[in-house]
Amino acid sequence: MNYVRDLRALIGHAPVNWVGVCALVLNAANEVLLQRRTDTGGWGTLGGIAELGEELPETLRRELWEEARLTPIDPQFLTVISGPQTYQKLPNGDEFYQVVAVYVVREWDGEPVPDGEEGTELRFFALDDLPAPLGPVDGEALELLWLGLQ
Amino acid sequence: MVGTRPVNFVGAAGVIVNGNGELLLLRRVGADSWGLVTGISELGEALADTLRREASEETGLSIGAVELLEMLSPEQLAQVANGDQFYSYTALFRVTEWSGTPVPDGVEIAEARFFSLGDLPPLNRLGRKAQEWLA
Numbered sequence: 001m002n003y004v005r006d007l008r009a010l011i012g013h014a015p016v017n018w019v020g021v022c023a024l025v026l027n028a029a030n031e032v033l034l035q036r037r038t039d040t041g042g043w044g045t046l047g048g049i050a051e052l053g054e055e056l057p058e059t060l061r062r063e064l065w066e067e068a069r070l071t072p073i074d075p076q077f078l079t080v081i082s083g084p085q086t087y088q089k090l091p092n093g094d095e096f097y098q099v100v101a102v103y104v105v106r107e108w109d110g111e112p113v114p115d116g117e118e119g120t121e122l123r124f125f126a127l128d129d130l131p132a133p134l135g136p137v138d139g140e141a142l143e144l145l146w147l148g149l150q
Numbered sequence: 151m152v153g154t155r156p157v158n159f160v161g162a163a164g165v166i167v168n169g170n171g172e173l174l175l176l177r178r179v180g181a182d183s184w185g186l187v188t189g190i191s192e193l194g195e196a197l198a199d200t201l202r203r204e205a206s207e208e209t210g211l212s213i214g215a216v217e218l219l220e221m222l223s224p225e226q227l228a229q230v231a232n233g234d235q236f237y238s239y240t241a242l243f244r245v246t247e248w249s250g251t252p253v254p255d256g257v258e259i260a261e262a263r264f265f266s267l268g269d270l271p272p273l274n275r276l277g278r279k280a281q282e283w284l285a
Binding site for chain 1: 152155156157158159160191193194195196197199218220221223224227237239241
């Protein structure tokens with residue numbers, strides 16, 4: 001199943017609203033796990049786009065497994081981010097807006113291992129020393145998390 | 151293009167309560183059960199703005215501040231009269247600031263009324279969600 005690829009085959013690069021999730025995986029020192037993304041070359045949170053009809057908590061579990069071989073335990077829903085500021089255009093020309101359910105993950109099973117396909121490296125970063133540039137949704141989600149922890 | 155093939159749609163819905171603690175419910179044209187102000191987002195539209203636009207279009211109400219309650223995932227494939235099929239992901243908001251008197255648009259919405267929580271009509275999924283949050 002690959003909803004993004006199947007829909008892109010029909011609509012080309014045209015802008016769409018993608019629904020998905022973002023995982024703020026935090027260790028005991030409140031550092032967040034980021035991956036270096038293959039598509040943009042930059043750092044970003046774990047997560048991704050929902051498959052057709054997929055429940056968002058399942059999207060979270062699937063993406064964390066695919067991207068880092070982690071299984072979340074008791075993820076906490078934080079907020080949902082949407083709007084014109086979420087616009088992105090990928091190097092391949094695909095345009096999209098995002099509607100992203102943000103979850104905080106403080107407990108998980110497994111050790112983070114990058115998949116080598118969507119991401120090449122995984123690393124924990126302190127919230128006051130994040131790599132730049134982050135995508136618009138990651139920036140907003142991490143800002144909200146940071147404010148909540150102050 | 152996509153035709154009637156199923157897609158993921160995202161939208162918003164609002165729990166609107168009046169000063170007597172009564173819940174605003176809408177009955178869509180052709181439906182038997184009652185639900186909330188709701189609709190699908192335009193491209194790149196913030197979910198709270200989707201709710202404001204739909205409230206205005208469906209009932210004429212003006213919505214100000216809102217609080218996110220939860221993000222609902224689809225329970226099943228929905229199909230509308232023209233054959234379009236979709237799964238809907240819906241941000242459920244509590245509306246904390248609104249004004250106006252609800253008037254059904256007569257096109258999509260047949261009736262719009264406030265109901266006391268002790269005397270609710272048959273509810274659809276969003277109506278039941280509102281009932282749970284207000285319990």
